[in-house]
Amino acid sequence: MKIHFIAIGGSVMHQLAIALKRKGYIVTGSDDEIFEPAKGNLEKEGILPAEMGWFPAKIEPALDAVILGMHAKADNPELQRAGELALPIYSFPEYIYQESRDKTRVVVGGSHGKTTTTAMIMNVLKDAGRDFDYLVGARLEGFSQSVNITQAPVIVCEGDEYPASTLEKRPKFHFLFPHIAVLTGIAWDHINVFPTFDNYLEQFRIFIDKIEPGGVLIYNETDEVLARLVKEQTGKKALRTIGYGVPEHRIENGITVVTLEGQSGSLKVFGEHNLLNLHAAYLVARELGVGTAEFLKGMASFSGAAKRLELLAANDSVNIYRDFAHAPSKVKATIRAVKTQFPGRRLIAVLELHTYSSLNEQFLSEYKGSLDPADDAVVFYSRHALELKRLPPLPVEKVRAEFGKPGLVVIQDREELRAWLMRESFKNVNLLLMSSGNYDGLDVTALSAEVI
Known part of the structure; x- marks a missing residue:
């Protein structure tokens, strides 16, 4: 089987490419940019594209299938060439x-x-x-x-x-x-x-x-x-x-x-x-x-998936957890889990608003009460994330009003968040970091080591 990947560098796409290569298929691919760890993984398997960009010449009649990644646009020249040749074109799940x-x-x-x-x-x-x-x-x-x-x-x-x-x-x-x-x-x-x-x-x-x-x-x-x-x-x-x-x-x-x-x-x-x-x-x-x-x-022996109540660091006085929670239901379930498991510990919850939904004023009301079980809570979101999603500024007071938690701290700057955390006392505490992003580039692993 000869398979070509358009946008081979995707986090899951490149994994499928490697799996098919190991199965014995002939695998090729293209992308306009590939980052680590995908780049190193593909290079190790010998299927990293020699140069970045789209090359319609790679789309030849002998291909058994073309797999299209989410990163590729409808006007992608390789995709157009595959259409001209009437080749089988599949999305990842197909x-x-x-x-x-x-x-x-x-x-x-x-x-x-x-x-x-x-x-x-x-x-x-x-x-x-x-x-x-x-x-x-x-x-x-x-x-x-x-x-x-x-x-x-x-x-x-x-x-x-x-x-x-x-x-x-x-x-x-x-x-x-x-x-x-x-x-x-x-x-x-x-x-x-x-x-x-x-x-x-x-x-x-x-x-x-x-x-x-x-x-x-x-x-x-x-x-x-x-x-x-x-x-x-x-x-x-x-x-x-x-x-x-x-x-x-x-x-x-x-x-x-x-x-x-x-x-x-x-x-x-x-x-x-x-x-x-x-x-x-x-x-x-x-x-x-x-x-x-x-x-x-x-x-x-199951210790969980990455970023799902993942224990980043711990000592006798503090546990620091990282969780992918971002939707209201996930935030509620994660906070309830930590509070129930450790009822005698103070819980500090930090939630980053990072998705399109969470940064949208019309959706914020869905978070009402979600942070209530936490003893102290912070909502973080960056102006950069709003710009990337082409959303208007999100007023701090609007966030406080919609979450409805007394004493809620709202922070928009990465260094300000770090400084706030480092001022806290971490005695008999669980720190819960919830985000589908990265707090605008904050190194939470280094931060956790410093807290410990």
Whole structure:
């Protein structure tokens, strides 16, 4: 097979290119800029483009497929050449499906928790010695790649609702056609892509409709919106459904112990949202033939995905966590998890507004009360982020009013944020840093070491 990647340098695109190269395919690619770690990874595999730019001459009739990355625009000269030659052009998820037609496909979707749930399933299957392929949106301990494509009989995919490519505006998870589907919950976000809540809901209705005949849908029945949607949608087709909730558990000296089918095991992760994710992962593992004891053994070593309640640093007096939380539902769940796990500790929560939705005045009201459980809270956003997203200035007083938390600190300058944190007392404290960005370039790893 000869495969060409347009925009090969993407964080997941280059991982797929490497996976196909290792499978024995002839892989080429182009991009107008490639950054680390993609650059080094591609170079190591011998598939880094010799020079940056777009070269229509690379698009030849002998190609079996052209895979189009999100970074590529509709007027890309290589894309236009592929169209002229009538070559098969795939978005990333469309091609994943082509490679997994004969596999049992597991797809984890939902507004939150899908990366962690996917990672839990992967960790358990690996620990159990099962052969499987995967696609996940984060770095995971024990896995060198975030994409793997082999001859394995099963593939486990994180399926998100963002558009598949510049040509294909439908969500990625509409193209994966699962045999085993998971929906972790529905909480409206991405207002630049889905302008209304009903438009967002429609994407999940379509996803359910895409489940293969005779398949199973595993869903979070504690989410009222999702439970109602599943009831409405599954009445229209033959589909097995399994609802899940928070499993039986207890906290012993800051360690969560979970009980499933009368068997118990200790966890490295914590929080009700992670227990929900674990229950979904367990039900998937059971569908794939993994027993309860085997599952708990695999979960005992699971330390979480990168930036998902990731412990950056700790001593006897302070724990510093980094989390990807940015949408209101994710912020609420993450803060609640830390506060519940460590009820005797003061919680300092720092939230960066970085996405288009979070920086939009019309969406801010969705955050009302989200920071309330924190003892001290900071909302940070940079003027630079607003400029990049072509949004108007966001008034500090508007942010304070919409969050509605007394004493909320609002900061717009990176160095001011750093100075505020370094003035704090970190005795018997948990510091929670929540962001899908990087606090306008603040080195949180170095900051954490300094706090410790």
